[in-house]
Amino acid sequence: MIDAHGNVRCYKRMESATFRKVSEKFGGLSNMAGGFPLSVEGVPVATSEALYQACRFPHRPEIQELILASSSPMTAKMKSKPHRRETRPDWSLVRVPIMKWCLRVKLAQNWKRFSELLLSTGDVPIVEDSRTDSFWGAKPDGGDFLVGENALGRLLMELRLKLHDAPEELYEVPPLPIAHFMLLGRQIGVVGRKVYPPVNEIPVPQGTLFG
């Protein structure tokens, strides 16, 4: 099934790695999944959903702050809703590259967990199974198929391919070459992997029970 732009795809559910709920086997691929914390320009960001929604409002750091303070990814999406009219004007042009960047940040900063999950999908199509959204996901057709643009699934497949072919090129995430790529008033630069010191090298503050 093809729309005017040739973008609508049709996926056989049984032959795809699908996710709707975050509790499902591939649920971690959803932007709504917890357990993949991020840090951009020193700002902690709980989920890729919060990061994506915050990117709508580079000129409104106070809206970004509200989104980033949300207690859940769905709340982050809901917090952005009343402010949608203030979304950056070029959003329809930049939202896919921004989502791609968010997924790369999620991978770079949660390397083991996210790369293993992504590679565990093998080489079958990755599809966000959505009741409502046939742009980021694909909707059930009432039978064996999911139909939609599946933009999120396609970005995840692209990332999976890159992870196979040149993982080292994914360790760092360059900023997008777009105007006003900002978080809380700071220009977003290169985002690196999170590096945790070995446990026995974590400094113990003096004056604690163990000091």
Ligand SMILES: Nc1nc(O)c(N)c(N[C@@H]2O[C@H](COP(=O)(O)O)[C@@H](O)[C@H]2O)n1
């Ligand atoms: N409403 C809703 N519920 C879910 O459970 C979802 N997984 C999604 N999809 C995600 O919403 C994001 C797109 O938001 P915009 O509509 O562009 O503001 C994206 O992360 C989808 O994967 N939505």
